[in-house]
Amino acid sequence: MSRQDKIRNFSIIAHIDHGKSTLADRLLEATKCVSAREMEEQLLDNMDIERERGITIKARAVSLRYEADNGETYDFNLIDTPGHVDFNYEVSRSLRACEGALLVVDATQGVEAQTLANTYLAMENDLEIIPVVNKIDLASADIAGTRQEIEDIIGIPAEDCPAVSAKTGLNIHDVLEHIVTDIPAPAGDENAPLKALIFDSYYDSYRGVVVYIRIVDGIVHAGMKVRMMNTGAEFEVVEVGRMSPFGLVAANELSAGDVGYLTASIKTVEDTRVGDTVTCSENPTDEPFPGFKKAQPMVFAGIYPADGAKYPALRDALEKLRLNDAALTFEPETSIALGFGFRCGFLGLLHMEIIAERLEREFLLDLVTTAPSVIYRITYKDGTVKFIDNPAMFPSPDEIEEAAEPIVKASIITPTDYVGGIMELCKDRRGIFVDMKYIDKTRAELHYKLPLNEIIYDFFDALKSRTKGYASLDYELSGYEPSKLVKLDILLNMEVVDALSFIVHADKAYTRGRKIAEALKDNIPRQLFEVPIQASIGGRVIARETVRAMRKDVLAKCYGGDITRKKKLLEKQKEGKKRMRKLGSVEVPPETFMAVLKLDSEK
Amino acid sequence: MQKSIGIYIHIPFCAQKCNYCDFYSMPCADSDFMRTYADALIGQIKSKKRLLRNRHVSTIYIGGGTPSLMPPEYIVNILNAVKSTAVIDQNAEITIEANPGTLDGAKLTAYRNAGVNRLSLGLQSADDDELKMLGRIHTKDDFANSFAMARMEGFTNISVDVMYALPHQTEETLYKTLEFVAALEPEHISFYGLKIEQNTPFGDDEEIKKALPDEDTQYNMYMKSCKLLESHGYEQYEISNFSKKGYESRHNKRYWLSKEYIGFGPAAHSFFDMRMYGYKKDVNAFITGYADENALIDEDYTLTNRSFAVQYVMLAFRLRDGVNTAKYRELFGREFDDEYLPRMKVFIEKQFIAKTDTGYCLTRRGMMISNYILSEILDFTEG
Numbered sequence: 001m002s003r004q005d006k007i008r009n010f011s012i013i014a015h016i017d018h019g020k021s022t023l024a025d026r027l028l029e030a031t032k033c034v035s036a037r038e039m040e041e042q043l044l045d046n047m048d049i050e051r052e053r054g055i056t057i058k059a060r061a062v063s064l065r066y067e068a069d070n071g072e073t074y075d076f077n078l079i080d081t082p083g084h085v086d087f088n089y090e091v092s093r094s095l096r097a098c099e100g101a102l103l104v105v106d107a108t109q110g111v112e113a114q115t116l117a118n119t120y121l122a123m124e125n126d127l128e129i130i131p132v133v134n135k136i137d138l139a140s141a142d143i144a145g146t147r148q149e150i151e152d153i154i155g156i157p158a159e160d161c162p163a164v165s166a167k168t169g170l171n172i173h174d175v176l177e178h179i180v181t182d183i184p185a186p187a188g189d190e191n192a193p194l195k196a197l198i199f200d201s202y203y204d205s206y207r208g209v210v211v212y213i214r215i216v217d218g219i220v221h222a223g224m225k226v227r228m229m230n231t232g233a234e235f236e237v238v239e240v241g242r243m244s245p246f247g248l249v250a251a252n253e254l255s256a257g258d259v260g261y262l263t264a265s266i267k268t269v270e271d272t273r274v275g276d277t278v279t280c281s282e283n284p285t286d287e288p289f290p291g292f293k294k295a296q297p298m299v300f301a302g303i304y305p306a307d308g309a310k311y312p313a314l315r316d317a318l319e320k321l322r323l324n325d326a327a328l329t330f331e332p333e334t335s336i337a338l339g340f341g342f343r344c345g346f347l348g349l350l351h352m353e354i355i356a357e358r359l360e361r362e363f364l365l366d367l368v369t370t371a372p373s374v375i376y377r378i379t380y381k382d383g384t385v386k387f388i389d390n391p392a393m394f395p396s397p398d399e400i401e402e403a404a405e406p407i408v409k410a411s412i413i414t415p416t417d418y419v420g421g422i423m424e425l426c427k428d429r430r431g432i433f434v435d436m437k438y439i440d441k442t443r444a445e446l447h448y449k450l451p452l453n454e455i456i457y458d459f460f461d462a463l464k465s466r467t468k469g470y471a472s473l474d475y476e477l478s479g480y481e482p483s484k485l486v487k488l489d490i491l492l493n494m495e496v497v498d499a500l501s502f503i504v505h506a507d508k509a510y511t512r513g514r515k516i517a518e519a520l521k522d523n524i525p526r527q528l529f530e531v532p533i534q535a536s537i538g539g540r541v542i543a544r545e546t547v548r549a550m551r552k553d554v555l556a557k558c559y560g561g562d563i564t565r566k567k568k569l570l571e572k573q574k575e576g577k578k579r580m581r582k583l584g585s586v587e588v589p590p591e592t593f594m595a596v597l598k599l600d601s602e603k
Numbered sequence: 604m605q606k607s608i609g610i611y612i613h614i615p616f617c618a619q620k621c622n623y624c625d626f627y628s629m630p631c632a633d634s635d636f637m638r639t640y641a642d643a644l645i646g647q648i649k650s651k652k653r654l655l656r657n658r659h660v661s662t663i664y665i666g667g668g669t670p671s672l673m674p675p676e677y678i679v680n681i682l683n684a685v686k687s688t689a690v691i692d693q694n695a696e697i698t699i700e701a702n703p704g705t706l707d708g709a710k711l712t713a714y715r716n717a718g719v720n721r722l723s724l725g726l727q728s729a730d731d732d733e734l735k736m737l738g739r740i741h742t743k744d745d746f747a748n749s750f751a752m753a754r755m756e757g758f759t760n761i762s763v764d765v766m767y768a769l770p771h772q773t774e775e776t777l778y779k780t781l782e783f784v785a786a787l788e789p790e791h792i793s794f795y796g797l798k799i800e801q802n803t804p805f806g807d808d809e810e811i812k813k814a815l816p817d818e819d820t821q822y823n824m825y826m827k828s829c830k831l832l833e834s835h836g837y838e839q840y841e842i843s844n845f846s847k848k849g850y851e852s853r854h855n856k857r858y859w860l861s862k863e864y865i866g867f868g869p870a871a872h873s874f875f876d877m878r879m880y881g882y883k884k885d886v887n888a889f890i891t892g893y894a895d896e897n898a899l900i901d902e903d904y905t906l907t908n909r910s911f912a913v914q915y916v917m918l919a920f921r922l923r924d925g926v927n928t929a930k931y932r933e934l935f936g937r938e939f940d941d942e943y944l945p946r947m948k949v950f951i952e953k954q955f956i957a958k959t960d961t962g963y964c965l966t967r968r969g970m971m972i973s974n975y976i977l978s979e980i981l982d983f984t985e986g
Contacts, residue, residue: 526818528953528975551822553974556795556843561611561858561872563914564879564902570917573978 001072004257005185009077009214010127011094013119014104015112019134022166023104023175024062024078028245030172031064031076061200061212061259063242068180076179077259079199081118087347088474089293090200092121093275096291097199097214097259100128100183102175103150107133107141107163111153117472119154120413130178131158137165153415155440188256194218194226194278195285196254201272203323207239209266210248213278214259216289221253225281226264229288233271234281235264269326295327297345298406298477299372299456300389301352302333302499303359304341306366306579306590311340317363318342321355328355333390337499337583338368343390346372349456368581368590370499374452377404377480392498394487397538404480405503406452409434412463413445414471421466422446429454430505450475451483453503488513488542490520491534495584500596514543516596523592526550531586607692608658608875609857612644612681613868614670615886618705622738622811625800627870627884628668639890641677645684647867647893654865654875655689662854663697665719671701675713682717691718696853698723698762703749704741711756721760721852722753723793729780733769738804743783750787760850762791767828768821769797770805770814777824778831785835790850794828795843796821825971840923842970859922861915869899877906908935913981916943920973925964939963946980 014020064076081094095101101122105111122129131150133143143163150158162174188195200212213220220226224237241250242260254260266272273295277288305314318330329345346352352372359365375389379402388394410431412422416438423433426448434447450459455475463471486509490500500520504512513535520533524547535543555566580587616637617628632640663685670678678699685691698721699714714722728734729743741749753761763784767777784792797815805811816824829839837845841859844852857864863875869889872881880903882889892898906914912935919926928939939962947963950956955969955976965973 528949528955528972548819550972550975551818552796552825553972554796554842554970555974556798561864561866561874562881563858563872563874563918564881564904567914567917567983570974570978570981571983573974574981574983577978 003255004187006072007075007077007186007257008100008179008183009079009098009186009257009259010100010102010179010183011079011081011098012102012104013081013115013122015106015109015115018104018106018109018112018115019166020104023102023132023134023164024080026166026169026172027076027078027176028062028064029169030176031066061243062245063259066176066180069177070180074180079259087351088121089295090274091118092125092291093197093199095122095125095127096289097197098127099186100130100179103129103131103154104134105131105146105150106135107143107146108135108138110146110149112469116154116470117413120472128183129156130182131156131161132175133161133163134166136163137168137170153442186257188215188217190217190219190256192217193283193285194220194280195289196220196278197289198272198274198276198278200274201269203269207263209263209269209272211262211266211272211278212243213254213262215254215256217256217285218280219253219255220262220278226278227281227284228271228273229277229279229284230292230294231271231273231276235266237262237264239263269324273326295347296477297327297329297347298374298452299346299348299352300343300375301346301372302335302338302341302370302390303344303356304335304338304368306368306581308339310365313363314342314359314365317359317365318344321358327351335392335499337497338370338581345389366579366590368593370593371502371596372456373503374406374456376485376503391487391501391503394501394503397486402482403485405483405485407478407481408450408452408455408475409478410448410450410455410473410475411445412448412471412473413439413443414467415442416444418467418471419444419446422463422471425462425466426450429459449478451505452477486537489536490516491532491536492583492586493531497583499593509537510542517543517545519596520592521545521547523595524586524588527586605657605659606863607661608655609662609664609854609862609864610660610685611864611866611871612663612665613866613871614665614667614673615869616667616672617669618672618702618740619738622736622804623797623799625803626668629886631672634674637673637677640886641673641681643890643893644681644867648681648684649688650894650896651865652688658689658863660685660689660691661695662857663691663695664854665699667700669702669705670699671705671710675710679713679717682719696721698852698854700725701749702741703746706749706752708752708756711753711758715757721762722758723762723764724749724753725764726784727764727766728769728772728776729783730776733772733776736770750789760791761789762793762852763787763789764793764795766795766797767824768816770811772816774820774824774827777828781828781831785832785837791844791846791852792832792837793844794832796825822971826967829967842921842973856922859918861911861918877911879904879906912937913983917977917981920965920977923964924961925959926962928962931962943980950976950980
């Protein structure tokens with residue numbers, strides 16, 4: 001048996017809560033890398049947010065050793081994948097680093113959407129898929145039904161697939177043996193020039209960037225001069241090695257078929273983009289590994305510290321996050337309403353929420369986040385062209401010759417039952433139908449052209465709710481198209497609040513303006529005076545609501561001399577008021593800015 | 604001259620808990636249990652002899668709960684214990700709270716003989732449907748009977764509690780209640796808005812919360828009610844209190860004027876010698892452990908000069924007369940204007956706070972949003 005014959009590279013695909021992390025833990029345990037006592041629950045998911053949201057944000061990988069029933073010892077490389085449309089590209093790169101995937105399906109729930117989307121991605125990447133029916137220890141488990149469903153919906157044989165309980169460890173051995181027998185061994189050429197795919201990287205303050213790679217062809221070792229083929233950056237490798245469950249373990253070399261890491265005193269993940277190909281500077285490979293895309297922020301929003309004095313702390317925090325997240329961009333901006341902050345670019349709304357949450361949680365910052373925007377292309381009357389990512393900078397209508405917005409090509413894969421609902425949704429979002437293909441009897445793939453600004457807010461959520469979560473969405477930017485865009489301003493007490501302005505298609509301006517005015521009315525507490533809320537376009541008011549003046553806020557009784565209680569109540573009230581943002585003369589809770597975004601599009 | 608003090612005595616028994624009430628009380632106990640409780644109270648009162656010897660008692664307030672549920676002889680015993688422990692002013696105001704329907708001639712006579720000279724009757728509403736909804740045990744007629752009985756027994760200082768902002772209450776039913784009360788000419792009327800408290804039946808009742816009058820209606824209710832009461836000769840002397848001339852509640856004013864008071868019984872609060880403390884809300888613990896003062900205490904604070912000053916302002920603004928700046932200077936050695944005028948400015952401009960001959964007070968509109976105003980102008984960090 002050759003060296004590569006004893007390597008198996010695979011990932012695990014599962015719906016949230018179907019037990020991906022638990023299964024990963026059991027695999028780690030069963031391969032005797034980790035004793036139950038040593039093991040921290042769910043080793044693969046490291047970040048708090050991942051655990052709470054039950055999603056994997058960044059890919060992780062780990063190498064295991066398994067002694068199979070045939071007496072041979074195998075190297076297993078388990079590569080974890082994120083699971084959201086914002087990170088589709090990262091998922092596809094992680095999958096490209098594998099030859100196979102375990103598809104975990106909860107025997108009490110059956111096949112669900114997220115599973116489908118990533119399974120299709122895995123199939124596109126020619127991965128061998130091993131279904132694993134999980135949670136068979138539960139009374140409501142339906143093993144036969146789940147197997148049937150896998151065959152019917154996904155179309156892969158599942159008759160003999162492992163049925164396990166990752167929780168109790170039942171039949172885990174079966175899974176390990178299937179990995180050996182079913183997943184193909186890698187078949188790279190060790191003697192060819194180095195060609196390695198970057199599927200993840202992170203910044204470590206001692207080693208610099210740690211680059212996770214899959215060696216496709218050739219060999220890499222310390223001291224080798226390497227080049228990132230797409231960015232062109234060159235480095236001298238300091239160390240190579242593998243990811244053990246306990247951390248990085250240095251090795252002499254990595255060769256074709258291996259999954260491991262390299263370090264090369266790299267200062268920023270900018271230079272180690274996911275999907276890029278690492279090759280040897282002196283003897284480069286002819287072709288990079290196909291499919292590289294530079295992660296492009298598509299969604300922009302202002303992030304401001306709730307407390308203006310925390311601006312430097314916010315800058316430091318963003319800089320730290322960017323070390324690990326090449327897709328995050330930011331530059332300083334100022335808002336009349338919110339003071340000093342940053343205009344940040346994200347892959348999508350989830351990416352934005354994750355960054356905001358990490359800033360608040362890991363850096364203890366209290367933030368105000370403005371409505372997300374895309375980049376508009378404005379051609380002025382004098383012929384100059386500008387790209388604008390901040391609605392506050394959007395020019396007045398008489399200055400504009402042409403306004404254009406980014407359009408995406410969206411591909412939605414869905415069980416055929418939901419085609420009608422999806423078409424309705426896309427139409428509502430100004431989508432233009434391109435075509436529809438039936439993949440098989442039960443699945444259809446729809447193609448639409450959609451304005452990006454229609455999908456950044458809640459399109460994915462709306463899609464999920466209309467398809468019981470079964471539809472998957474993938475999209476890529478296709479260019480700019482002229483559009484009837486207008487800037488909608490929001491006035492509080494007759495003053496424009498720049499942080500609340502946003503760009504909208506003229507046909508939708510009235511409805512949006514009215515909804516936003518209503519949402520603001522519900523979110524702004526009564527003030528000492530009546531506060532008019534107006535939505536206006538180019539100085540013309542299109543919607544108006546009023547927050548009535550505060551009339552009653554009084555404690556009637558004083559509880560038999562319990563003065564402390566009254567005092568505490570007032571103290572709490574004062575504390576609550578400190579969080580308020582003063583917009584002109586109006587005090588607004590920071591949630592208001594987000595509440596305005598969460599206008600329910602279903603209504 | 605010796606300092607004065609007010610005494611509060613808590614009787615935590617009720618025939619039935621009202622749906623809105625979060626004062627400390629327990630379902631009606633039997634007579635033996637009440638006697639045991641009264642004995643514990645007496646024991647506690649006597650244990651405070653050292654303190655009470657250095658004060659003269661100007662008010663006594665027996666509140667609850669429903670003190671009138673207790674056999675009157677226990678009330679008499681309790682008052683006797685106070686008399687034997689402390690010096691009570693000749694003209695001391697001695698109040699007992701009573702619920703309509705729990706009074707009879709014998710009880711009233713006993714109270715009178717024990718020196719009680721003020722009766723506080725909880726009516727809340729003169730609309731029987733509203734009373735039922737509140738979980739009150741009496742009707743409008745029960746109240747009228749109790750009131751007449753009290754007058755016959757010689758009570759010349761009676762206070763009546765009325766509530767507004769009740770679920771399903773309309774302005775019409777509210778004003779009818781007030782007209783009914785005013786026609787009886789009690790000397791004092793407490794007029795307070797219902798506040799939905801957590802851990803009460805109303806607190807978890809979404810239907811009830813939905814049935815509350817909206818903020819603007821509540822505002823109108825308050826404003827019009829104040830005028831209605833004034834037209835009947837009642838003067839407003841505090842956010843929620845009205846009286847005929849000379850009949851302000853001296854006991855309650857002690858709270859607002861930051862004068863000393865001492866409380867007895869579970870959940871009772873005290874303030875003297877710059878110390879504020881409250882007892883745990885536990886009758887049984889009180890009965891078995893009243894002798895061990897420290898074990899009973901739930902909250903205990905010693906005020907600094909600064910925190911006392913903040914509290915003084917917080918409370919004084921409840922009164923019609925508001926803050927007396929000369930008094931403030933005398934008590935705290937600081938200028939009220941220096942500290943507060945910058946923060947009060949916006950409220951003065953918008954006529955929520957008014958300048959008086961002696962200082963500042965909330966206007967009626969200001970009283971209505973006093974929480975907001977106080978949370979803006981008070982600086983708790985100082986204390």
